[in-house]
Amino acid sequence: MSWNLKDSSRFGLLLALLLLGGAVINAWEWIGEAKVERRALKEMPSQVGSWHQVGADQRFDQQTESVLRADDYLQRSYALPDGRTASFYVGYYATQRTGATYHSPLNCLPGSGWEMNEAESITITPANGDPPFEANRYIVQNGDNKQLLIYWYQGRGRKVASEYWGKIYTVIDSVRRRRSDGSMVRVMMPLGSSEEATLKAAADLAAQIAPALPAFVPN
Numbered sequence: 498m499s500w501n502l503k504d505s506s507r508f509g510l511l512l513a514l515l516l517l518g519g520a521v522i523n524a525w526e527w528i529g530e531a532k533v534e535r536r537a538l539k540e541m542p543s544q545v546g547s548w549h550q551v552g553a554d555q556r557f558d559q560q561t562e563s564v565l566r567a568d569d570y571l572q573r574s575y576a577l578p579d580g581r582t583a584s585f586y587v588g589y590y591a592t593q594r595t596g597a598t599y600h601s602p603l604n605c606l607p608g609s610g611w612e613m614n615e616a617e618s619i620t621i622t623p624a625n626g627d628p629p630f631e632a633n634r635y636i637v638q639n640g641d642n643k644q645l646l647i648y649w650y651q652g653r654g655r656k657v658a659s660e661y662w663g664k665i666y667t668v669i670d671s672v673r674r675r676r677s678d679g680s681m682v683r684v685m686m687p688l689g690s691s692e693e694a695t696l697k698a699a700a701d702l703a704a705q706i707a708p709a710l711p712a713f714v715p716n
Contacts, residue, residue, distance in 0.1 A: 529675070530591070530592050530594070530675055530676060530677065530678070531674060531675040531676050533676065533678065533715040534715065535589075535712065535713055535714070535715050536712050536713050537569060537713070538569045538570060538571035538587060538589060538713050539554060539571065540713070541571055541573070541587075541706075541709060541713060542709055545575070545702070545705040545706045545709060546624060546701065546702075546704075546705030547577055547578060547701075547705075548575040548576065548577060548583075548701075548702055548705060548706075549575065549576060550573055550574070550575055550576075551574050551575065551576045551582060552574055554571060554572060554573050555572040555573070555574075556572070557570075557572070564600075565588060565600065566590075567588040567589060567590060567599075568589055568590055568591040569588075569589045569591075569713075570586070570587065570588040570589065571585070571586065571587050572584070572585075572586045573585050573586075575702060577698065581686070581687075581689070581698060582686070582687070583684055583685065583686035583698070583699055583702050584683075584684070584685045584686070585683070585684055585702065585706065586681075586682070586683045586684075586685075587680050587681070587682045587683070587710070587713070587714065588600075588680055588681050589678070589679075589680040589713065589714055590677075590678060590679055590680065591678050592677050592678060593667055593671075593677040593678070593679065594671065594677050598679075599650065599679065599680060599681035600681065601660050601681070602633075602635075602646065602648055602681075602683060603660075606637060606646075609639070610639045610640075611637045611638065611639045612637065612638045612639070613635050613637055613646075614635065614636045614637070614638065615634075615635060615636040616633070616634070616635055617633075617634045617635075618631050618632070618633060618634065618658055619631070619632055619633075619634045619647065619696070619700060620632075621647075621649070621700060621703045621704055621707060622704055623704055623707040623708050624704045624705045624707070624708055625707075625708035627707065627708060630649065630656035630657070630658075630707075631649070631656075631657070631658040632647050632648060632649040632656075632658050632703065633646075633647065633648050633649065633658045634646065634647050634696070636688065636692075637685070642687075643687070643688045644685045644686060644687050644688055645685070645686050645687075645688050645692070645695045645696055645699050646683065646684070646685050647683070647684045647685075647699050647700065647703055648681060648682060648683040648684070649681075649682055650663035650679060650680070650681055650682075651679065651680050651681075651682050651710060651714050652667070652678055652679025652680055652714055652715075653666070653670045653674065653676050653678065653679065653715070653716065654711075654716035655670075656707075663679070667679060678714075678715070679714070680714045682703075682710065682714075684699050684702050684703050685699075686698060686699040686702075
């Protein structure tokens with residue numbers, strides 16, 4: 498097989514592109530993540546709309562935390578004046594470049610014995626007038642415990658229901674903004690006699706707490 502000037506030029510161009518790509522990747526790794534200011538999740542308001550905190554913030558056991566690998570998280574119960582309660586959780590990851598990332602309820606809850614049923618997408622309208630966003634809604638059950646679940650992924654100014662798109666946006670923002678920080682936000686509420694009323698209340702907690710999140714999960 499003959500080797501001509503055209504082949505040599507192509508080889509040289511390919512080699513130059515590979516070297517340039519390697520240099521960019523090395524520089525990107527060396528520069529690292531952009532630093533963002535944020536407040537600790539434990540400072541989340543104890544009163545949001547008509548909801549008020551009940552009890553102390555809950556902590557997971559060491560084994561669960563080692564699997565979770567969150568840099569910061571909050572597990573808290575909120576209640577309405579009529580006594581109905583809901584569980585609120587947010588897990589924050591300062592970087593997802595190292596492999597630590599939010600865990601989808603689609604994986605975690607079934608592994609803990611929960612059944613995931615009646616999947617739907619719902620719209621959450623933040624109480625402060627920010628643009629609405631899509632979230633996931635499920636009916637989940639573990640034995641006699643039946644609850645309504647709402648969750649979404651949030652970080653770098655984005656709120657998305659799809660884990661797939663959440664990962665894509667993380668890659669894009671990691672390159673363009675040097676940021677891969679993000680979180681998973683979840684509301685769970687015992688399913689009362691009316692599924693519609695439970696959904697309305699759980700969505701209201703999500704709507705009331707959404708405006709407070711950027712201070713803890715930076716845009």
